Amino acid sequence: MFDPKDHIRTVPDWPQPGVQFRDITTLLSDAKVFRQLIDAFVHHYYDHEIDAIVGIDARGFILGAPLAYELRTAFIPVRKKGKLPFDTLEEAYQLEYGKAELQIHADALKAGMKVVVMDDLIATGGTLSATCKLVERLGAEVVECAAIVDLPDLGGSRAIQAAGHSVFTLCAYDGD
Ligand code: AMP
Numbered sequence: 001m002f003d004p005k006d007h008i009r010t011v012p013d014w015p016q017p018g019v020q021f022r023d024i025t026t027l028l029s030d031a032k033v034f035r036q037l038i039d040a041f042v043h044h045y046y047d048h049e050i051d052a053i054v055g056i057d058a059r060g061f062i063l064g065a066p067l068a069y070e071l072r073t074a075f076i077p078v079r080k081k082g083k084l085p086f087d088t089l090e091e092a093y094q095l096e097y098g099k100a101e102l103q104i105h106a107d108a109l110k111a112g113m114k115v116v117v118m119d120d121l122i123a124t125g126g127t128l129s130a131t132c133k134l135v136e137r138l139g140a141e142v143v144e145c146a147a148i149v150d151l152p153d154l155g156g157s158r159a160i161q162a163a164g165h166s167v168f169t170l171c172a173y174d175g176d
Contacts, residue, residue, distance in 0.1 A: 002036040004148050004171045022149050022173065024059060024120050038063070040170055041118075041146060042070045050143055051113040052076050056102070056131055057083070059120035063148070067118065076108045076115070078131050089137055093130040102127070104134040111139030121149040122169065125156025132165055144168050 007030065009023040028034050041063070052074040055064025061077060068075035081090060081101040088103040109115065117131050128145045135142050142165050150157045150169040157167045 002033075002040060004037060004040075005173075007033050008149070008171075020173070022121055022151075024148060027148070028062065037148070037170075038066045038070065041067050044146075044168060045071055045116060048116075048143060049114055050116055052109060052115045052140075054078055054104075054109075054115050054117045054131060054135055056117070056119040056127055060118045063120060064118040067116075076104065078102050078104050078117075078134060089134055091130040091133045091137075093126040094124075095126070096124075100127075102130050102134065104131075104138070106138075109135060109138040109140040113140040114143045115140050116144050116146050117142055118146045120147060121151065122147045122156040122160070122167070123151050123154045125154075125159045128156070128160055129163060132160070132163070149173065 007027045009026040011021040011023050014021040027037050050073050053064040053068040054076045055061045057079045065075050081103055084103050084105055087106040089106055090101050090103045092099050092101045115135055117128055119128055132142045144166040145160050146168045148170050150172040152172055152174050160167050
């Protein structure tokens with residue numbers, strides 16, 4: 001049975017003391033494991049009615065693009081401020097220190113489209129929540145938020161669910 005935790009590298013105290021960084025590059029660098037990883041999402045969403053995968057800058061792109069390709073949906077990037085060339089909508093959200101902003105192209109989604117929002121990991125949930133707001137401001141529907149890893153201690157997945165969105169993750173680091 002494929003368990004992403006067998007392949008994720010934990011880097012202690014990076015990028016700052018006290019953070020256990022869950023490095024997913026070791027899931028991507030093994031060809032068979034990379035395929036098992038994407039297939040786990042493909043199987044989960046195979047029977048869902050989905051029009052687009054919205055991938056979050058930058059690790060959400062790595063996962064979201066092959067998933068969209070396999071599901072034969074569109075792929076829509078949500079990017080850090082200042083990277084998208086056309087008209088954009090933006091959402092600010094809170095980081096541990098300071099604020100960040102995410103943007104989506106104003107014509108990226110049409111009203112009524114059903115989308116999955118994808119990132120690599122859910123910590124406080126701020127990144128995914130801001131992206132859900134961008135999707136909904138364009139009139140599209142968030143079918144689910146997807147990530148490889150949940151860090152339940154930080155409450156992000158709970159907050160996303162409390163806001164009315166379904167969450168799908170492949171593994172969790174709970175108190176470890
Ligand atoms: P948040 O908005 O707090 O849910 O943070 C999620 C974003 O920050 C994701 O894009 C992750 O890639 C990154 N992130 C936060 N904490 C970690 C961690 N412990 N290990 C790896 N990435 C993290």
